[in-house]
Amino acid sequence: MLRVSDFTIQSYPPRDQRFETVQGVTTEDLDDAFLEAIEAAGRDAGSAEIVAARVSLHGFANLIRNSTWGAVLKLDCAQACLESNLRQLGIEPPPAPAARPLN
Secondary structure, X not given: OOOOEEEEEEOOOHHHOOXXXXXXXXXXXXXXXXXXXXXXXXXXOOOHHHHXXXXXXXXXXXXXXXXXXXXXXXXXXXXXXXXXXXXXXXXXXXXXXXXXXXX
8 A cells, every 4th residue: 555645845836935735655655555566466576577567657657756746746646657557467456545634
């Protein structure tokens, strides 16, 4: 399951000098969730198919993170990346973390 963190980013547009808190996932936590799902499915994390899927996951996650305001991989995008990559491997993804209110 994805571990969610709170990130404080400057609101858009930047001239407002306001900040907001968003729920996001680090690429390391996304990778951990991917590997946990692979292990739970009894698959070999070193197989060529899994390694290629992992590279694809990181590439897409980094693209999304770097093109998002504040350079944060938001929770919904991280969950979508994880689900898509696991389903392509025939593995059922873990449930999404419950959304929680932000202060």
